[in-house]
Amino acid sequence: MSKNVGHSRLVVAVMACVASAAYATDACYQLSSLGMGCSWADPPVSPECLYDTTINNSVDICLSVTPPGRTGCGTTYKVVCKQKIGRLNEFNECVWWPEWYQETEALDATLSGAICPGTP
Amino acid sequence: MERGLPNLNTRIALIAGLICAVPASVRGQDLAWFASRWEEARTYTLPENTRIVFERSPTFRVDPAEIDRLKKEVAGKPDHPSRAKLGQLQVQVDTTGELRTSTIWWGSSGWRHSRDWEEKGVRKFFDVAVHGDTAWGWDPGVLNVVATESAPVGNDYPAMVREVRTVVAECVWGGMGVGTDTPIRLRPTAFERIEGGRWKGRAASHDDKRVFEYRGSFEQDGSLRVEQSECVVSSDNPSFVGRTVKFSNFVYDSVLQRQVSREWVSSGQTGKEDTRTVLKSVESISENDLMRAIVVPIAGQQDPVRGEVRLEIVQDLRPSSMTRTLLAGGETITEPLPTPNEPKSSTAQLLAWSIGGAVIAVLLAVRIVRGRGRT
Structure with missing residues (x-):
């Protein structure tokens, strides 16, 4: 689990950087691919259990920032990859309550700027 | 007549046998009766088209020294x-002491369980529902839709009825009946009437590794009122031993048409309270209200x-769909989700290409060697 968190922080950092660049230079971004993202390498072990996976094979956005000069309306994408970790109760069932809140967020990117004209 | 009587030893044995036999018979009848009450609780469902609201307030006792120790342990180590x-x-x-609200809609058309809470001033929720052959889970911004018959691990929303079943059973039955249809397959094993018009009963797992004890009194109509349940044996996981739930504030509820507990407190091994649950309301709703609550949410x-x-994201995991849709800024992008048969990692793809390449190389080498042999 911790590997995913570390990986996600790296992804978020990269995303923020690209988005800021696009915003600061009045450039546009092109959504070039939607691919596979965080893979949960370490399944939870008893007494923890996998309760809910928001995106079990998450979206990975690849960006290419074009030279400045383009304009257009701003668009924001927020892509999330989460797991809710539950606990085995006294009946050995996986249950979850907010007070046990343990959610691993592997990818969370907010992009600002404009979509390049002609982007499919 | 005198001669017809058995000797003294035999008479003593007969009397002793009678004394022992009668209570044993009564005990057997009592256990059978307890088992039938247990079965009644197990099969209980809320009345058709009901909405019921609970509030939970967890009380944590976190040791500040433990937090300090962990902070030092992880400092400078992000992984x-x-x-x-x-x-x-x-x-x-x-969040200690903050309220969490559970709202349950229940009917033959389906159910929904909405959980609301706050975390550092931010309102959060998690909703799960089943409607016919479709189930869904909704985190803020993200919706997952599954087929009830093929819900994948990690999105098994139909199975999340377990929390609904447990909280309702606690309210209505003091937790009786819960555990039978679970991996430990709990079943009643003992029942005893004790002094003062009270009783105690036990239920054990199929392998007897876990045993729960229930104590309480009798309602005016003779039915059982559970006032306390406790895990008394848990040989495979000692952390459950001593876990106790105490039920109180019993009232007659006109919608459920029975006595219910309006408040119960669970505590851990140390006896300190960790969660207090309060029944806030029970009401009958229309079929239309239920349907509006359980239908798959649609953006906008x-x-x-x-x-x-x-x-922002809708992931449709139904076998007939298998799509992921991104919704943002008025734009919608839908793409197919990979099927389980597709290679899932670049490593697998690399391996496949490597093997393919090696096979081609070997074939070429063989052909070249044979060609040289002919010349």
């Missing part, structure tokens, strides 16, 4: 495995609980 534990403890410190439409449905 340290204790970070998750530290985060969890910090959340407990931040109104939801009876959340208002306008705002979604």
Whole structure:
């Protein structure tokens, strides 16, 4: 689990950087691919259990920032990859309550700027 | 007559046998009766088209020294495995005593369980529902839809009825009946009437590794009132031993048409309270109200609980669909989700290409060697 968190922080950092660049230079971004993202390498072990996976094979956005000069309306994408970790109760069932809140967020990117004209 | 009587030893044995036999018979009848009450609780469902609201207030007792120790342990180590534990403890410190609301809609058409809470002033929710052959889970912004018959691990929303079943059974039955249809297959094993018009009963797992004891009194109509349940044996997981739930504030509920507990408190091994649950309301709703609550949310439409449905991602995991849709800024991008048969990692793809390449190389080499042999 911790590997995913570390990986996600790296992804978020990269995303923020690209988005800021696009915003600061009045450039546009092109959504070039939607691919596979965080893979949960370490399944939870008893007494923890996998309760809910928001995106079990998450979206990975690849960006290419074009030279400045383009304009257009701003668009924001927020892509999330989460797991809710539950606990085995006294009946050995996986249950979850907010007070046990343990959610691993592997990818969370907010992009600002404009979509390049002609982007499919 | 005198001669017909058995000797003294035989008479003593007969009398002793009678004394022992009668209570044993009564005990057997009592256990059978307890088992039938247990079965009644197990098969109980809320009345058709009901909405019921509970509030939970967890009380955590986090040791500040433990947090300090973990902070030092993970300092400068972003991937340290204790970070998750530290985060969890910090959340407990931040949210202790805060209310969590559970709202349940129930009917033959389906059910929904909405959980609301706050975390550092931010309102959060998690909704799960089953409607016919479809089930869904909704985190803020994200909706997952599954088929009830093929819900994948990690999105098994139909199975999440377990929390609904448990909280309702606690309210109505003092927790009796819960556990039978679970991996430990709990079943009643003992029942005893004790002094003062009270009783105690036991239920054990199929392998007897876990045993729960229930204590209480009798209602005016002779039915059981559970006032306390406790895990008394848990040989495979000692952390459950001593876990106790105490039920109180019994009232007659006109919608459920029975006595219910309006408040119960659970505590851990140390006896300190960790969660207090309060029944806030029970009401009958219309079929239309139920349907509006359980239908799959659609972005931009109104939801009876959340208002306008705002979604950023919809992942449809039904075998007939298998798509992921991104919704943002008025734009919608839908793409197919990979099927389970597709290679899932670049490593697998690389391996496949490597093997293919090696086979081609070997074939070419063989052909070249044979060609040279002919010349």
